[in-house]
Amino acid sequence: MKSIAALQAVVTAAPFGREPSDAELDAIETEMPLILAEVDLLDAQIMTIDRPATELDTQRIRRARNRAMAARRDLTNRAGATLTGGVA
Secondary structure (H helix, E strand, O other): OOOOHHHHHHHOOOOOOOOOOHHHHHHHHHHHHHHHHHHHHHHHHHOOOOOOOOHHHHHHHHHHHHHHHHHHHHHHHHHHHHHHOOOO
16 A cells, blocks of 8 residues: 655645745735725625615715725826836
């Protein structure tokens, strides 16, 4: 009978035991406005899961969606300006 224990280490991913790098932390910091806006949108949507949406709920969701789209637009524009060197 052939043992597969030696092959197991190749298939199993190595444990992640390191801290995030400075570049990864900077990327998170850059995306934080978008992350927070999407969390606000999700919170507004969650509040209407188990009950009918009122006019106030509809406005709250619409405002949160607009904030998330604006944050996504700003992040995309910032990334585009970085890639092109600021020349448009």
